[in-house]
Amino acid sequence: MEFGYIERQQLVDPRHVYTYLPRWSIGLRPNLNLDYQVPHPDGVLGFGGNQDAILRMEMERSMSLFQIMGAEGLVPSLEEEMKRRNAIHKLKKIVREWVQTVAYHHALPERYLRFASGTILTYGSYGLGVHNSESDIDALCVGPCFATIEEDFFIVLRNILASRPEVSDIHCVKGAKVPLMRFKFEGISIDLPYARLKVISIPEDVDVFNPFFLKNIDDKSWKSLSGVRANRRILQLVPNVEIFQAVLRCVKLWAKKRGVYGNLLGFFGGVHLAVLSAFICQRHPTASLSALFFIFFKTFAFWPWPTPVILQDGVAWPFIPTDKVLWMPIQLPCSPYQFCHSNTVRSTFFIIKSELLRGHTLTKDILRPDFDWNILFEPYPYPRKYEKFVKIFLSASDKDELGDCVGCVKSRFRCLIIKLEELLGFCDPNPTEYVDVDASEPNLVFYWGLPPAMTDMINIGHVEVEFLKSTNNVYQGPTGKLKLSIVQADQLP
């Protein structure tokens, strides 16, 4: 059913053979050299034929995408939106008061005291306007020169937040590339990194591109600011923000349904998909939503990786070489033009590629009368595709401890994927998180697909020990439990 009509294509176009192969076999094959060219703008869908009819069809396809977005709850209700705005408003107030407290503790002279201020800048999916009711709010706390990250942010502000009735589940993630506090504010997940500027007074909507505010800032602050700067640049570069938001929502939905969303597992993160979507929107300023979604697949299914994807903004960027092997380099559109951090490994690269090819195969006949978007968004059927899975079971005596332990283990998932890849040649890290309701302790479970051959030969106990060693380097808190085992498809929840 799923690929019923593709069979015909398979006869004429050998590259569609790939869509038939299980994900695990794709990586074992040499790359086909496809002489592919990015399609030319507008009207891409209608080669010849009646232009009016084509436009009408395109509009219909775009409308059904909007309906799917609504049905999937991708657009938050007005009430949810107000709740988020209110949370940010309150957070800004807390930050302003915190700056005053810290200024007082640091004995800031009276004449400066009344100017001392800080602010909150939102970014991530919320900043781009593509969040849904489940998304976190990525909020950068911007503080003045005298407020340190170690004491004033991670201790004083943390205690202020912890004492508020709206705040729960607060964790400090100090060891991350971008150190942050993670907590719930009135039930909404907040990621709160910190940037310290070398000024005393910070305007509420401080210009993150103004060199005056960026002078002499430390490395951590620079990294924290880069998220906000990248997001704002993306919004400046796309020709139509609303269409870009719709494309990105659709692309994220597709990636989540097909199990290729989650940077920690080696798949796309929000920022990667934002740059890829912006890239398409920028090159096709007048194309409709359905056309852009089609072009997205057509472009990236055959992208000559590792050629980097670079959003143009009128200046020729230097190509910044890196010593790390990058499978899918995607450049951030703001100085210093680094690549988005990525955990992609060989397995996840080929999984992403195979899903992009599937996307292209399914959307290239978008104007067919019986075309249906729902097939594109069908969840990836793991239990049908793999016989064996590695089960990763994490548990702890309470929810807080589990939160810490999960954060740490997830940050080391790349090591585990690489280990399994070394032993078995392939691993499909399904990002879905399950809970074992029969277990007595709070827990979280992952099931990653494995290739059929050789699974019986690996010593999963040994893999567990090796993986635990790698997590011990980053996790010194009270220990949660980690158990790896191999299970059959029919043991999946």
Ligand SMILES: Nc1ncnc2c1ncn2[C@@H]1O[C@H](COP(=O)(O)OP(=O)(O)OP(=O)(O)O)[C@@H](O)[C@H]1O
């Ligand atoms: N791998 C990365 N490389 C560079 N910047 C990143 C990376 N991951 C996150 N960021 C920055 O942090 C922001 C928030 O990341 P987050 O993981 O919350 O994604 P998101 O786009 O908000 O999607 P989601 O809806 O899943 O939360 C991104 O928009 C980006 O600016």
Ligand SMILES: [Mg+2]
């Ligand atoms: Mg986010």
Ligand SMILES: [Mg+2]
């Ligand atoms: Mg986040």
